[in-house]
Amino acid sequence: MTSAAVEPASNETATAKDAPRILVVDDEDTIRLVLAKYLRTRGFDVATAESGDGALEALAGSKFDLMLCDVRMPGLSGVELVPAALDADPDLGIVMLSAVNDAPTATEAMAQGVLDYLTKPIELQHLHDAVRRALHKRTLLREQRRVERAIREEVADRTKELEQEKSYLRELTVSVVETLVNAMEAKDMYQRGRSARVAELAASIADYLRLSPDVVEDVRIAGRLHDVGNIGIREDVLNKPGALNPEEIAHVRDHVRVGVEILMPLRHIERAVVFVGDHHEYWNGGGYPRTKAGEDISIGGRILAVCDAFDALISRRAFRAPVPPEEALEELRRNVGVQFDPNVYEALRAVVKRRKTLVFIDPRHA
Numbered sequence: 001m002t003s004a005a006v007e008p009a010s011n012e013t014a015t016a017k018d019a020p021r022i023l024v025v026d027d028e029d030t031i032r033l034v035l036a037k038y039l040r041t042r043g044f045d046v047a048t049a050e051s052g053d054g055a056l057e058a059l060a061g062s063k064f065d066l067m068l069c070d071v072r073m074p075g076l077s078g079v080e081l082v083p084a085a086l087d088a089d090p091d092l093g094i095v096m097l098s099a100v101n102d103a104p105t106a107t108e109a110m111a112q113g114v115l116d117y118l119t120k121p122i123e124l125q126h127l128h129d130a131v132r133r134a135l136h137k138r139t140l141l142r143e144q145r146r147v148e149r150a151i152r153e154e155v156a157d158r159t160k161e162l163e164q165e166k167s168y169l170r171e172l173t174v175s176v177v178e179t180l181v182n183a184m185e186a187k188d189m190y191q192r193g194r195s196a197r198v199a200e201l202a203a204s205i206a207d208y209l210r211l212s213p214d215v216v217e218d219v220r221i222a223g224r225l226h227d228v229g230n231i232g233i234r235e236d237v238l239n240k241p242g243a244l245n246p247e248e249i250a251h252v253r254d255h256v257r258v259g260v261e262i263l264m265p266l267r268h269i270e271r272a273v274v275f276v277g278d279h280h281e282y283w284n285g286g287g288y289p290r291t292k293a294g295e296d297i298s299i300g301g302r303i304l305a306v307c308d309a310f311d312a313l314i315s316r317r318a319f320r321a322p323v324p325p326e327e328a329l330e331e332l333r334r335n336v337g338v339q340f341d342p343n344v345y346e347a348l349r350a351v352v353k354r355r356k357t358l359v360f361i362d363p364r365h366a
């Protein structure tokens with residue numbers, strides 16, 4: 001017989017169809033055969049292997065409940081066999097058979113997932129008890145693993161559902177507020193679609209700056225909602241063609257505060273609300289409403305500031321034709337370091353260059 005050979009279950013004792021299957025692995029013929037014979041008489045379905053490699057071959061070919069395994073064998077030792085066997089079948093129960101002086105090794109193997117060990121010479125009654133105990137322990141462990149797996153799956157499913165609900169709620173809220181913005185913009189042909197355009201450009205810049213996808217999404221949302229506070233501005237001021245007096249300027253500036261107040265209760269777009277609150281701050285601290293400066297201004301606020309100004313220039317107004325994008329970029333350049341974050345301005349240049357042809361196919365820009 002080769003070292004990898006497996007002796008089939010003997011027919012000398014009939015075994016029940018659902019009898020536990022045991023693989024006895026020992027290089028000593030006598031021990032292997034005696035153990036197998038005894039276990040068969042106790043109703044187990046037994047196969048044997050005379051080496052570690054033979055055991056792995058048997059495990060690959062068929063399912064066992066338990067493996068009785070000698071510690072010391074030529075070739076693959078019992079201790080080396082344990083992880084490989086559990087790798088082949090994580091549900092396999094393993095009991096080590098060791099000589100007295102191998103006991104520490106067998107104990108060590110317990111840490112790797114071995115259920116029990118027996119020291120040679122093995123008393124057959126002890127063997128039977130150990131096999132029963134190990135099979136019982138294995139059943140408990142399998143059940144524990146099954147429950148843990150079920151809990152993990154349940155938690156993962158529930159988390160996914162919650163994420164979906166959260167994202168649905170978020171989209172619903174944003175859509176409701178956006179409807180308000182669209183309704184306001186629809187009243188003025190020069191404002192129509194403005195927030196949607198700012199949102200797309202702002203998201204492209206956020207993406208270009210390699211911000212994380214959820215921040216990019218919040219920048220897009222903030223773009224769609226950034227001027228919702230205009231709802232609180234008197235129409236005569238909002239549509240005044242000439243220059244505004246100081247009281248009117250203060251009133252228009254108040255749209256940021258009003259917008260933040262409208263959006264504040266929407267906890268699930270908290271970060272986007274911060275971006276909205278920062279969209280008129282200046283890089284040099286000269287903006288409003290809080291005169292924040294530099295990186296104290298949220299990245300979303302800095303992006304919106306530059307997109308808002310760029311879109312205003314390239315859009316047609318009652319009193320002037322749209323400014324070509326290259327000229328608009330040149331005009332904004334004068335405010336880099338004053339109104340705009342230099343990095344964000346460079347990102348705008350890159351994005352506009354990349355999507356130039358797409359930005360201007362909208363007839364409203366023509």
Ligand SMILES: [Fe+2]
Pocket residue numbers: 226227255279280
């Ligand atoms: Fe604004």
